[in-house]
Amino acid sequence: xxxxxxxxxxxxxxxxxxxxxxxxxxxxxxxxxxxxxxxxxxxxxxxxxxxxxxxxxxxxxxxxxxxxxxxxxxxxxxxxxxxxxxxxxxxxxxxxxxxxxxxxxxxxxxxxxxxxxxxxxxxxxxxxxxxxxxxxxxxxxxxxxxxxxxxxxxxxxxxxxxxxxxxxxxxxxxxxxxxxxxxxxxxxxxxxxxxxxxxxxxxxxxxxxxxxxxxxxxxxxxxxxxxxxxxxxxxxxxxxxxxxxxxxxxxxxxxxxxxxxxxxxxxxxxxxxxxxxxxxxxxxxxxxxxxxxxxxxxxxxxxxxxxxxxxxxxxxxxxxxxxxxxxxxxxxxxxxxxxxxxxxxxxxxxxxxxxxxxxxxxxxxxxxxxxxxxxxxxxxxxxxxxxxxxxxxxxxxx
Amino acid sequence: xxxxxxxxxxxxxxxxxxxxxxxxxxxxxxxxxxxxxxxxxxxxxxxxxxxxxxxxxxxxxxxxxxxxxxxxxxxxxxxxxxxxxxxxxxxxxxxxxxxxxxxxxxxxxxxxxxxxxxxxxxxxxxxxxxxxxxxxxxxxxxxxxxxxxxxxxxxxxxxxxxxxxxxxxxxxxxxxxxxxxxxxxxxxxxxxxxxxxxxxxxxxxxxxxxxxxxxxxxxxxxxxxxxxxxxxxxxxxxxxxxxxxxxxxxxxxxxxxxxxxxxxxxxxxxxxxxxxxxxxxxxxxxxxxxxxxxxxxxxxxxxxxxxxxxxxxxxxxxxxxxxxxxxxxxxxxxxxxxxxxxxxxxxxxxxxxxxxxxxxxxxxxxxxxxxxxxxxxxxxxxxxxxxxxxxxxxxxxxxxxxxxxxxxxxxxxxxxxxxxx
Numbered sequence: 099x100x101x102x103x104x105x106x107x108x109x110x111x112x113x114x115x116x117x118x119x120x121x122x123x124x125x126x127x128x129x130x131x132x133x134x135x136x137x138x139x140x141x142x143x144x145x146x147x148x149x150x151x152x153x154x155x156x157x158x159x160x161x162x163x164x165x166x167x168x169x170x171x172x173x174x175x176x177x178x179x180x181x182x183x184x185x186x187x188x189x190x191x192x193x194x195x196x197x198x199x200x201x202x203x204x205x206x207x208x209x210x211x212x213x214x215x216x217x218x219x220x221x222x223x224x225x226x227x228x229x230x231x232x233x234x235x236x237x238x239x240x241x242x243x244x245x246x247x248x249x250x251x252x253x254x255x256x257x258x259x260x261x262x263x264x265x266x267x268x269x270x271x272x273x274x275x276x277x278x279x280x281x282x283x284x285x286x287x288x289x290x291x292x293x294x295x296x297x298x299x300x301x302x303x304x305x306x307x308x309x310x311x312x313x314x315x316x317x318x319x320x321x322x323x324x325x326x327x328x329x330x331x332x333x334x335x336x337x338x339x340x341x342x343x344x345x346x347x348x349x350x351x352x353x354x355x356x357x358x359x360x361x362x363x364x365x366x367x368x369x370x371x372x373x374x375x376x377x378x379x380x381x382x383x384x385x386x387x388x389x390x391x392x393x394x395x396x397x398x399x400x401x402x403x404x405x406x407x408x409x410x411x412x413x414x415x416x417x418x419x420x421x422x423x424x425x426x427x428x429x430x431x432x433x434x435x436x437x438x439x440x441x442x443x444x445x446x447x448x449x450x451x452x453x454x455x456x457x458x459x460x461x462x463x464x465x466x467x468x469x470x471x472x473x474x475x476x477x478x479x480x481x482x483x484x485x486x487x488x489x490x491x492x493x494x495x496x
Numbered sequence: 497x498x499x500x501x502x503x504x505x506x507x508x509x510x511x512x513x514x515x516x517x518x519x520x521x522x523x524x525x526x527x528x529x530x531x532x533x534x535x536x537x538x539x540x541x542x543x544x545x546x547x548x549x550x551x552x553x554x555x556x557x558x559x560x561x562x563x564x565x566x567x568x569x570x571x572x573x574x575x576x577x578x579x580x581x582x583x584x585x586x587x588x589x590x591x592x593x594x595x596x597x598x599x600x601x602x603x604x605x606x607x608x609x610x611x612x613x614x615x616x617x618x619x620x621x622x623x624x625x626x627x628x629x630x631x632x633x634x635x636x637x638x639x640x641x642x643x644x645x646x647x648x649x650x651x652x653x654x655x656x657x658x659x660x661x662x663x664x665x666x667x668x669x670x671x672x673x674x675x676x677x678x679x680x681x682x683x684x685x686x687x688x689x690x691x692x693x694x695x696x697x698x699x700x701x702x703x704x705x706x707x708x709x710x711x712x713x714x715x716x717x718x719x720x721x722x723x724x725x726x727x728x729x730x731x732x733x734x735x736x737x738x739x740x741x742x743x744x745x746x747x748x749x750x751x752x753x754x755x756x757x758x759x760x761x762x763x764x765x766x767x768x769x770x771x772x773x774x775x776x777x778x779x780x781x782x783x784x785x786x787x788x789x790x791x792x793x794x795x796x797x798x799x800x801x802x803x804x805x806x807x808x809x810x811x812x813x814x815x816x817x818x819x820x821x822x823x824x825x826x827x828x829x830x831x832x833x834x835x836x837x838x839x840x841x842x843x844x845x846x847x848x849x850x851x852x853x854x855x856x857x858x859x860x861x862x863x864x865x866x867x868x869x870x871x872x873x874x875x876x877x878x879x880x881x882x883x884x885x886x887x888x889x890x891x892x893x894x895x896x897x898x899x900x901x902x903x904x905x906x907x908x909x910x911x912x913x914x915x916x917x
Contacts, residue, residue, distance in 0.1 A: 119800050119801075119802045119816070120809070120816075122735070123734065123735025123736050410788070410791070411788070411792045412787070412796060414791075415796035416797070419796075419797040453788075472784050472787045475787060479800060482797060483736070483773065487739045490739055
């Protein structure tokens, strides 16, 4: 028996404006509303709406045997509410089928778990509340931002009442062990660990359109055969990826929609296979062993660590200076200030400052005084300065 | 018999002019030519055509034909070129590549490197020198020196009596932090030796010229730069000043300007005082390094960056600051110190600068003496008496500045040249 477990991440950040030194003191308006709306519309048109429609069709076609899970961040739900209620309704229709599970995470898609457990719990609570408000739904499974995970995350998730938690099936943690089973987590009592099968996930998410890849072109029957091969040595194939894979990272003309259209019936052609949501997987399979993840693992890049967000000093300075403000910010009770502070925690801001893949010989170096990572850092620092000034004013008047 | 000012006709070679300037040289050329024409000197100003629209340093775009118009007593002549004064030959190659990318221009329009560009510029100069009417040749910095030399030769062929004046605004030693490019150095040296008179913008630069280029000090005349004072009445309030003390760096992010020294000073100040913010305005080949270094030093949240600014925003940046710091490791003059004072901002400047020779109401320290620099900056920030003294007396001092003074000094040199002594 092999269960295929799809989980899609749905997220868009509030991107910052190129905030100049002369804007410091203007107090607020940090985010590029126009650009954020533009991108939301673009991705809604290319991915969210057509992919939702396809998945709804597939659920009906298979009489509910096709199932998926989503994690929608609080800030994308806000953006849907404000600009694209039609997309939100489309997700609500999916959830109403009963074949779609929603996961919980940090509302603002942050690394709060690493900096402040109090803030982390607060953000998870906010997310839980948002999901209940919009979907009338209580998630049972937790997934942390960017699949950032260690033993402590499992412990915290269990404390908050979750039955399972997702993580990356990184080789350097698993060693000879397979991601295709359910595991227990070290330091937690009973919470179950679902590990991403990164090979099969990345075949879809990253390699699908690579013509130089030996698996190209990837067809539904070929992929189903790879899943069938797990039969006898695994219970579950966890396919975790960004939802934007469908139609946005892999454009429509790569054939990604056709692939997805045929995948359920090819998987189900083998009577030993089925689709399960994460909570069904946790119910169905007993854990085979305990996994001890002391260091922090994520799903990013080949390193599968934190280096995409915290790899250089620009990133580390920005994030630590931001979290330093926590107590003072909370004390103000000023909701606008707290919201801005939380929106600045979104991992994307730090990801934009990443210099890992930076080529020093780049010709662009000359034309742009600062390239993108540096620009992002500069804008962030200017915004942070403004935020601190607002905070000072609040504290002084209080 | 002394020459009347009205009879002086200057053929002047420059390579940048506001708004197509990337630094102080263009500002100095503008000020000086304004001063000279106010005294009645007639100037033909030869300028390479700058493709300003392609460079983000240039915010405003002027059509090329405006350079061919007669503006009062100055006539501009445009020479097709993409010369910029602060380009190394490596950057120049990039610039050509970039122009192709943007414009689809053919490479052979521009020549293959910076030095063939200099030759091309002088070829145009030759043509101009053959046809125009002038009795003094005045060229600004090394890229125009070959043009000046060739122009003088043409004048001689025509039987015109002229003198060649080379004006040194910066030397290769300043620009490179003491590791000169041999080819550039050679051009500078040849230009200075061919000159009948050399003008330097400071005693500091005169020393470099006599020490490193083997020039007889008697041939070298110091004419300090200046500024035409005008009250710019903006009363914009900068909220940041209510929360923090602000210290400004404004200049190209290149080794000459000492942006790394500024960071070390910032680090030192931050150790003593958490409430100071450092604003760094400008771009250059060290930009990225400096941004990363600020973070590496642990003051990443205290240093606020801005790209090169132009026009009114430069004044705003000065006014946003409680103190302006010029941390240059070698600054022939340093006109920004005057601009800061004009904007009611006290200055702390590097001793290795020309402007420190003439400014009274400023604080001075060696650029490398990080602790002393930090002390002086903190004194300006926190000692109200010192601050007021610098502000009030500084403003009185700066009001007296005018480009008429350096213009008159130049005219004296022109007159001596025309009298043949």
